[in-house]
Amino acid sequence: MGARFHNGREYRSGNKVLDAACGTGIVAVDLNEWMLRVGRHCTAREGTTTIEWYQSDITRMPVSDGEFDMVLCQQGLRFFPDKAAALQEMARVLAPGGRLALSVWGRAEKSPHVGIICDVFRDYFGEDSTTIFKVACSLSDPAVLRNLAGDAGFTGISIRSGVKIARHPSPAELLPAYFSAFPVAAQISALPEEERDGMFRCMMTQLVPSTENNGLAVPTENIPQTAEKE
Numbered sequence: 001m002g003a004r005f006h007n008g009r010e011y012r013s014g015n016k017v018l019d020a021a022c023g024t025g026i027v028a029v030d031l032n033e034w035m036l037r038v039g040r041h042c043t044a045r046e047g048t049t050t051i052e053w054y055q056s057d058i059t060r061m062p063v064s065d066g067e068f069d070m071v072l073c074q075q076g077l078r079f080f081p082d083k084a085a086a087l088q089e090m091a092r093v094l095a096p097g098g099r100l101a102l103s104v105w106g107r108a109e110k111s112p113h114v115g116i117i118c119d120v121f122r123d124y125f126g127e128d129s130t131t132i133f134k135v136a137c138s139l140s141d142p143a144v145l146r147n148l149a150g151d152a153g154f155t156g157i158s159i160r161s162g163v164k165i166a167r168h169p170s171p172a173e174l175l176p177a178y179f180s181a182f183p184v185a186a187q188i189s190a191l192p193e194e195e196r197d198g199m200f201r202c203m204m205t206q207l208v209p210s211t212e213n214n215g216l217a218v219p220t221e222n223i224p225q226t227a228e229k230e
Contacts, residue, residue, distance in 0.1 A: 015069040018093060020058055020086070021076020027052045027068070029061055034181065059085040066095040073102040077148075078139045087152035094229040100154060104139040106161050106221025111137075113218045116206045121184060124191075124199055129184045145225050154227035161223040169215040171204050 019028045028051055030036050036053050043051055056062055058080055071090045080086040090100055108114040114133050121129040139145055142159045149157050168174045179188055188196060210218045 016067065017070045017072060018061075018063065018068045018090075020061075020071055020073040020090060021079070027054070027063065029054045029056050029058065029063075031055065031057055032181075059089050061089055061093060063093050065092055066098075068093050069095055069098050071098070071100050073100070075103060075105065077102055078104045078136055083139075083148055084151060087148055087154070091153045091229050096229060098229045100149070100227045100229070101224070103222055103224040104145070105136050106163075106223050107140045108133070108137045110163055110221035111219060113207060113210060113220075116203060120199060120203050120206070125184055125187050129187070132183055140221070140223065142223060145223065149225065149227045153229065155230050156228040157225065158227070159223065159225045161221060163219050163221045166218045166220045167212075167215060171207060171211070171216050172200070174216065175200050175203060 017027070021030055028036070028039060030039075033055050036055055039051075040053060054062055058076070059082055071094055073090065077083055077086060087100075094100065105111065114137065118130040118133050142161065145159055146157050176188075179185055188199070191199065207216065207218070210216060
């Protein structure tokens with residue numbers, strides 16, 4: 001998403017970019033220190049030394065007004081408790097004419113793995129363990145996204161949705177790593193090894209229809225949005 005916007009506008013050399021809720025990643029901001037550590041590790045491994053890392057609340061970022069030409073927020077907005085304040089803060093740090101590009105998950109019914117994971121988690125850990133997935137799909141209405149961006153002062157708002165295939169060559173390797181950043185991670189770790197392995201086998205069995213050549217090929221609805229600051 002960061003390299004090219006869906007409306008054809010590109011990142012240009014010399015632009016100053018903020019990645020809000022960077023996770024594993026420019027200036028990168030995330031409240032989660034673990035995600036920042038992973039991001040630092042990945043960029044160090046690739047020899048990238050030009051990224052600045054900040055642990056910060058998204059609504060109070062330690063950067064100046066109008067400091068950036070572009071703000072990216074990939075799969076982060078849905079998890080912010082105060083989404084309106086987060087978008088207002090993104091607008092604050094953008095220069096006039098600066099661009100916002102964000103994306104969120106779409107509808108759970110268009111992403112069949114969500115229901116499978118929720119069913120297994122519910123059986124093992126109870127209903128509360130599925131909350132993160134309900135939150136993850138909570139911005140699937142494009143009208144809500146448009147209103148949030150407009151209320152934050154953005155113009156030229158463009159939104160579109162589509163289902164794409166998310167691929168990974170090894171479900172057995174992916175699933176334990178994927179859930180390590182989830183609130184339920186401690187409960188998964190606390191399971192006896194045999195029970196934990198059984199849980200992952202249960203998921204993989206139900207995900208068989210979403211596999212190709214022994215790897216995952218999972219349909220996932222994604223909603224990208226771009227906008228500008230006047």
